[in-house]
Amino acid sequence: MEEERTMTDITKQATVQVKGIVNAPIEDVWKLYRPFGEMTQWWHIYKTMELAPPAEDKVGAIRTFSFKDRNMTISEQLISRDDTTHTLEYKMIKMEPSIPGLDGITTRVQMRSISAVQTEITWCNWVMAPSVVCSMIKAPQAQGYRDGITALNRFFNPSLGKVIVTLASIKDLPHSFPPVNPYVIVELDGENHQTAKPNFPYSSTFNDTFEFELLSRKGSLGFGVMDSCLGSDSLIGTVSLDLHDFENDKPKTLELALDQGASISVTIEMELNNDIDALPLTDxxxxxxxxxxxxxxxxxxxxxxxxxxxxxLVEEKPRWEYDSYPVHPMPKMVKGLPRSxxxxxxxxxxxxxxxxxxxxxxxxxxxxxxxxxxxxxxxxxxxxxxxxxxxxxxxxxxxxxxxxxxxxxxxxxLMIEAVNSIEQVPExxxxxxxxxxxxxxxxxxxxxxxxxxxxxxxxxxxxxxxxxxxxxxxxxxxxxxxxxxxxxxxxxxxxxxxxxxxxxxxxxxxxxxxxxxxxxxxxxxxxxxxxxxxxxxxxxxxxxxxxxxxxxxxxxxxxxxxxxxxxxxxxxxxxxxxxxxxxxxxxxxxxxxxxxxxxxxxxxxxxxxxxxxxxxxxxxxxxxxxxxxxxxxxxxxxxxxxxxxxxxxxxxxxxxxxxxxxxxxxxxxxxxxxxxxxxxxxxxxxxxxxxxxxxxxxxxxxxxxxxxxxxxxxxxxxxxxxxxxxxxxxxxxxxxxxxxxxxxxxxxxxxxxxxxxxxxxxxxxxxxxxxxxxxxxxxxxxxxxxxxxxxxxxxxxxxxxxxxxxxxxxxxxxxxxxxxxxxxxxxxxxxxxxxxxxx
Ligand SMILES: [Fe+2]
Structure with a gap:
């Protein structure tokens, strides 16, 4: 393990913690993520990224990067990297323009193998800043880490195309008091979207359209219907669809039945890449x-x-009868099958x-x-x-x-023929x-x-x-x-x-x-x-x-x-x-x-x-x-x-x-x-x-x-x-x-x-x-x-x-x-x- 002492006490609860799955073996994901100054290959948000001299990729190395879509430059230093636990930690040492009150951020990325082909990423940080600053930067940081995991996943699983999901409405929810206040979460390949929480209970109309990148051939599109309650929301029901049942460019509208007689009305459309007509089966x-x-x-x-x-078998007769195929003309055949x-x-x-x-x-x-x-x-x-x-x-x-x-x-x-005149050759x-x-x-x-x-x-x-x-x-x-x-x-x-x-x-x-x-x-x-x-x-x-x-x-x-x-x-x-x-x-x-x-x-x-x-x-x-x-x-x-x-x-x-x-x-x-x-x-x-x-x-x-x-x-x-x-x-x-x-x-x-x-x-x-x-x-x-x-x-x-x-x-x-x-x-x-x- 490569390590350098850090100023942050990372035994404390993290400010931001995001988990996600990358559909690739851990060795491959770690190999891609590990180099400290080389993220541009798989995460395309960076305009530039380089290691400071002497540009050696080891603990203590400093990377400086800028973004394509915002005018900001950040420098970070590698503080530890462990190839056995697949963990990497770095701290921010400079940000321009700076955020007043933000004294530092230490980030840890850890990988865990879930199966031979799946890796779980935990991406978390500890922010040294007053709580008001922490709460301000928490949401964009979490989104940034989610995007990072998505980018890793995309690198190993290039998009197979798009899936467009339109949620029209939920019908026939059970009556209860207080009334159910439903919304829907849609999930595909680790990415999820949710409808707005409606104002009118019982029968809800959304007409929300979400676009997903289809990253795996698994093709499982999940829906979770939630009840927005005071305190924590509760799950009403789930249903999933197999995208192998859909054809490219042929939208289908379905009523998906939930438990308790309720149903959601959805329209699914696939726009697959590479001229394929349907989502290929997994291996x-x-x-x-x-x-x-x-x-x-x-x-x-x-x-x-x-x-x-x-x-x-038919019985043997001294003369076998002829029979004809339904198609004419055809060679004659025997009627039935003589026993002999x-x-x-x-x-x-x-x-x-x-x-x-x-x-x-x-x-x-x-x-x-x-x-x-x-x-x-x-x-x-x-x-x-x-x-x-x-x-x-x-x-x-x-x-x-x-x-x-x-x-x-x-x-x-039996097909080849000699060519004896130019007229035989196709024009x-x-x-x-x-x-x-x-x-x-x-x-x-x-x-x-x-x-x-x-x-x-x-x-x-x-x-x-x-x-x-x-x-x-x-x-x-x-x-x-x-x-x-x-x-x-x-x-x-x-x-x-x-x-x-x-x-x-x-x-x-x-x-x-x-x-x-x-x-x-x-x-x-x-x-x-x-x-x-x-x-x-x-x-x-x-x-x-x-x-x-x-x-x-x-x-x-x-x-x-x-x-x-x-x-x-x-x-x-x-x-x-x-x-x-x-x-x-x-x-x-x-x-x-x-x-x-x-x-x-x-x-x-x-x-x-x-x-x-x-x-x-x-x-x-x-x-x-x-x-x-x-x-x-x-x-x-x-x-x-x-x-x-x-x-x-x-x-x-x-x-x-x-x-x-x-x-x-x-x-x-x-x-x-x-x-x-x-x-x-x-x-x-x-x-x-x-x-x-x-x-x-x-x-x-x-x-x-x-x-x-x-x-x-x-x-x-x-x-x-x-x-x-x-x-x-x-x-x-x-x-x-x-x-x-x-x-x-x-x-x-x-x-x-x-x-x-x-x-x-x-x-x-x-x-x-x-x-x-x-x-x-x-x-x-x-x-x-x-x-x-x-x-x-x-x-x-x-x-x-x-x-x-x-x-x-x-x-x-x-x-x-x-x-x-x-x-x-x-x-x-x-x-x-x-x-x-x-x-
Ligand atoms: Fe034959």
């Missing part, structure tokens, strides 16, 4: 809500699973195990979250641990090149450059690519969820050693008639650019999950499973060939229809920006132009400007490279099978089962598969048809499903929804704004759970497929041998990638390709 409230919502989500999934097993298609207890228990793995991993979520500073984006890492591996993307998701890499090696490799981007080259030069060099999220353009944002239908322009960046990678030229989020803002990586608005990338990922997520994954994989293949069951006898070679590729598809689709895209209470309604109805509508829109053969692997690539020979010059498109290995192997497999079963084209045409199967699938009242041949008249057409179906049921779905974990597990990388749009204006946006837009803990937990569940490995893969083992062992063995070769080739490539420090691509390894759409 504790947020954690509580999130954990509860997360367990509700998990329980919801479990309940649905149970319900389906217990209630929704219900997911087995083994399958359901594996899915349940996945949910449990997630739940167990999240048991320590709260503790892990506490390790991150509030509002930190790194806090999304808290979801991983335990059974869930930590994705590398937690570190790299912000990199532009990683963002672009995902277009060709990530969860959705607002045509003057841009990359690596010193204009757009035309990049096109000529086959270095320009576009991602056009046009499928989202017809839809509207609703329920505080925001998405765009962006354009993303990327180029092939030349690196040293002849290496290349994709990188961003620009992003355009909107499709206005007039001006459309463009976001580029080198702009002086880095946060706007980052937010634009996040919106692109959110848009990509909508199209990937609804259109490609649900619509053009899961739902599209269902009618083929139905027609195969209905028209092909079990012992038919084509039935044997195809059946493993429909295993569990109807069961899993049924589950999705009861949960993810149910007509009532669908999980995707609140968790996806697009919402369920619009998501299903996007599938329907896609189905309008769907064509069976155009959905084949090579045709999908060709439509976007890519081929097997890589004439487009794009390197690292492993979905394309590995996909061709698999596609061709499936082609050999189906061709061998068809040739073994039929001697020539005429024999195919003469097979009534195959013809009935094709007819059923093409029939608009049954399979209704657009572009499916109603008649199969050649070996080649049958082989190509089977190749297309097997690709769709195996590799296509696997490539766009199993990378769910890690890509969507990290909500930062692919948010399913965003709570904010890009604000207008030229200024950059804050990191806080982006954080507020990202999925909250409930939605982030949902993404994590869903991605973990959907990435559950299949027990049947293309590497262990053997449906023809007994009938045609040579075909089965040839396919297995080809799968083995492909596996070795991809493993060797991946080894090289790893050695070069690059991410590998394992999703089209035969052993990782699920034979059917079963998750």
């Amino acid at each position: 504790k409230q947020q954690q509580f809500v999130s954990l509860k919502e997360m367990s509700d989500t998990i329980n919801g999934v479990k309940d649905k699973l149970q319900k389906i097993v217990l209630n929704l 298609q219900a997911l087995s207890p083994h399958k359901l228990s594996r899915m349940g195990e996945r949910v449990l793995e997630f739940s167990f991993s999240e048991l320590e979520l709260k503790q892990r979250l506490a390790e991150y500073p509030a509002g930190s984006l790194k806090a999304y890492g808290a979801f991983f641990g335990g059974y869930l591996p930590v994705p590398e993307l937690l570190e790299s998701w912000q990199d532009d090149s990683e963002f672009c890499r995902q277009l060709i090696q990530g969860l959705n490799p 607002a981007m045509r003057e841009l450059e990359a690596q010193g080259k204009g757009m035309s030069e990049l096109i000529a060099d086959k270095r320009l690519f576009l991602v056009d999220y046009k499928e989202l353009a017809p839809f509207k944002c609703e329920d505080g969820k925001f998405f765009y239908a962006p354009y993303l322009l990327v180029y092939k960046q030349q690196l040293a050693n002849n290496d290349t990678r994709l990188n961003v030229v620009a992003i355009q989020l909107e499709r206005n008639e007039g001006i459309n803002p463009i976001y580029t990586p080198d702009s002086n608005q880095p946060n706007r650019f980052m937010f634009a990338k996040i919106h692109v990922q959110c848009a990509d997520n909508q199209i990937h999950q609804f259109l490609y994954h649900l619509g053009l994989a899961h739902l599209a293949i269902e009618s083929m499973a139905i027609a195969t069951h209905n028209s092909l006898p079990k012992e038919h070679i084509i039935s044997k060939l195809l059946t493993p590729h429909f295993q569990d598809t109807i069961g899993i689709n049924f589950l999705a229809r009861q949960t993810l895209v149910a007509e009532q209470g669908a999980i995707t309604q609140s968790t996806f920006a697009l919402g369920t109805a619009q998501g299903v509508q996007m599938v329907s829109n896609g189905w309008k132009t769907y064509d069976f053969f155009k959905s084949s692997f090579p045709e999908q690539l060709k439509a976007r400007g890519f081929d097997e020979e890589m004439s487009d010059g794009l390197q690292g498109y492993y979905y394309r490279e590995d996909g061709y290995l698999i596609w061709n192997a499936i082609g050999n497999y189906t061709s061998n099978t068809v040739k073994s079963a039929y001697s020539d084209d005429a024999a195919v045409l003469a097979d009534p089962a195959v013809q009935a199967w094709a007819k059923e699938l093409a029939d608009p009242d049954m399979g209704a598969m657009p572009g499916f041949p109603a008649e199969i008249n050649s070996l080649e057409l049958l082989s190509h048809t089977l190749q297309t179906i097997i690709w769709m049921g195996s590799a296509f779905h696997s490539a766009i499903n199993f990378p769910q974990f890690p890509y969507t597990a990290v909500a930062l990388n692919r948010p399913a929804t965003l709570a904010k749009k890009m604000p207008e204006g030229e200024q950059d946006i804050s990191a806080k704004y982006i954080a507020a837009a990202l999925p909250n803990q409930k939605n982030a937990a949902f993404q994590c759970l869903l991605s973990w569940m959907l990435a559950m490995p299949s027990e049947t893969s293309l590497a262990n497929l053997d449906p023809l083992e007994n009938d045609h062992p040579e075909i089965s063995q040839a396919f297995a041998a080809e799968m083995k070769q492909i596996s070795e080739k991809i493993h060797a490539r991946n080894k090289q990638l790893s050695a070069a420090g690059k991410p590998d691509y394992s999703y089209l390894l035969p052993e990782n390709i699920a034979a059917s759409i079963n998750i």
